Amino acid sequence: MSRRTLWWVGALIALLLGALTVFLYLKAKPYQEEVDHGPSPSAQANPYLAAELFLRERGLMVSHAESLAVLPEIDPRRHTLLLFNDRSRMTPRQVEQVLNWTRAGGRLVFVAESLWDEQSKQSNDLLLDRVQLHQSLSKDLKDLPADVAPDRFPKLTKLYLEDEDAPAYAGFDTDFHLDDPKNLAQAWANSAKATHMMQLPYSLGSITVVTDAELWKNNIISQYDNAWLLWYLSADTDVTLIYNTEHDGLLTLLWRYFPQAIVALLALIGLWLWHVGVRHGPLQLPAPSGRRQLQEHLRASADFLLRHNGQQALLQALQQDVLRRARRRHPGFDQLNVAEQWLALSRLTRQPTRAISQALSPVPNRRISSADFCRQVAHLQTLRNTL
Structure with missing residues (x-):
């Protein structure tokens, strides 16, 4: 583009801007407006x-x-x-x-x-x-008399x-x-x-x-x-x-700006009150470690089974244990009849057949005396320990 062309383009742009300025000057009218921002x-x-x-x-x-x-x-x-x-x-x-x-x-x-x-x-x-x-x-108040002139x-x-x-x-x-x-x-x-x-x-x-x-x-x-x-x-x-001016209280301001902190504080206070709350009764001390022996655990377990399952369940469990050990020591033990099983146990344990028959006899449904129960248990333990 030649220099002459650029000069004409610049003059045209200046003319257009001048015409726009004159138009806005003639059409634009200043005015005042009050904006109410409310009380200070x-x-x-x-x-x-x-x-x-x-x-x-x-x-x-x-x-x-x-x-x-x-x-x-x-x-x-x-x-x-x-x-x-x-x-x-x-x-x-x-x-x-x-x-x-x-x-x-x-x-x-x-x-x-x-x-x-x-x-x-x-x-x-x-x-x-x-x-x-x-x-x-x-x-x-009483109404004014009718003859009084209206206010x-x-x-x-x-x-x-x-x-x-x-x-x-x-x-x-x-x-x-x-x-x-x-x-x-x-x-x-x-x-x-x-x-x-x-x-x-x-x-x-x-x-x-x-x-x-x-x-x-x-x-x-x-x-x-x-x-x-x-x-x-x-x-x-x-x-x-x-006069009194209305100010938000401290608790209101705290809740407005720090609600999470207040909730956390209340939760901590609740947990602390629960922790230090009064117990219903004295605090039970832990048992001394010297009393925790295997023999006491076994005795307590046996007492529990005796109270809840009875004598019959304990005696039957010992009899089954004796027969299970006999099967391991004597192959084909299950194919023998009862008399032959008692003879096989007599040879294995070197106990008389009478003692074996008394120990393995069916347990009666009635409750037996403590002496008979202890004697029966002793016989079964003897047979189990020798197998």
């Missing part, structure tokens, strides 16, 4: 992360913990303690510790966890019983403040109701039918009880005036938020 790992680990960030934006110092172990380190003056954790295992000592902290000037906000039991006159929430407030189900937002909780024309709205769970039988509360917030927040003074401090804290979690704190209400309860103070 920090938001998943901390359900109140948005609440903490909101309070920090308002200039408050916010920290969080998972237990009351940090309480001795917190100065109650100008400090708010938010108890949003599970308190089912809270001890009376911890309850007294929290209340003493509040008496010294702290602000306490906690969630009522149990319903009031009229029969036992208590609930399973020790802290709620100590502040003498009761929680019940809203469905158990525009019956599912929202309204907090009325002084010098404000309109209330603040919060999204509390309306299934629960707080009751103040001692008239200790100085402020409260209600929905159309029930009360969901109460505030009462407590010596130098104050206590706020709410029916739930779900309205301050990441996904719904931005709704209504939920965020503002949390700031209102903790304004001009430092804040410590105590």
Whole structure:
């Protein structure tokens, strides 16, 4: 191919690329697309992360913990303690510790966890019983009178403040109701039918009880005036938020990542328990080697045969042994009659014919005495040993 041809081919390719570029430029339009990757790992680990960030934006110092172990380190003056954790295992000592902290000037906000039991006159929430407030189900309350004007937002909780024309709205769970039988509360917030927040003074401090804290979690704190209400309860103070985060336990993590090792460990533990298990009776010591003699084995075998087969079987076995040896010593022994066999045995053993006849006579079916049995056995052994 000539140089001129190569030049034309290159120009054609460049022209095609230029035309393609112009076409894409005219047809392609840029656009923006938002991809939702879900909550960040920090938001998943901390359900109140948005609440903490909101309070920090308002200039408050916010920290969080998972237990009351940090309480001795917190100065109650100008400090708010938010108890949003599970308190089912809270001890009376911890309850007294929290209340003493509040008496010294702290602000306490906690969630009522149990319903009031009229029969036992208590609930399973020790802290709620100590502040003498009761929680019940809203469905158990009496219906409002018919002449009461209907509420525009019956599912929202309204907090009325002084010098404000309109209330603040919060999204509390309306299934629960707080009751103040001692008239200790100085402020409260209600929905159309029930009360969901109460505030009462407590010596130098104050206590706020709410029916739930779900309205301050990441996904719904931005709704209504939920965020503002949390700031209102903790304004001009430092804040410590105590709640439980759900972590997998050690056993769960071990089973998730090392199931084979756990199964092997359980098997070894089972074998060890079986090995060291208590035996039903004392451990039998092995017999000393000095007692293991051939004579004892033979005697034990003879006793066993005597018990199970009887005298007749032993005597017949000896008689057959004697006759078998006689056949080896005297050819044609089987062709002789009984008398001739006895004579042949008399010559071979040099025993009288009478002794041979007594030894080889048929064994009776009845049991014979031990003396006769021993005498019969001795005669047969004598004949067998001489053949």
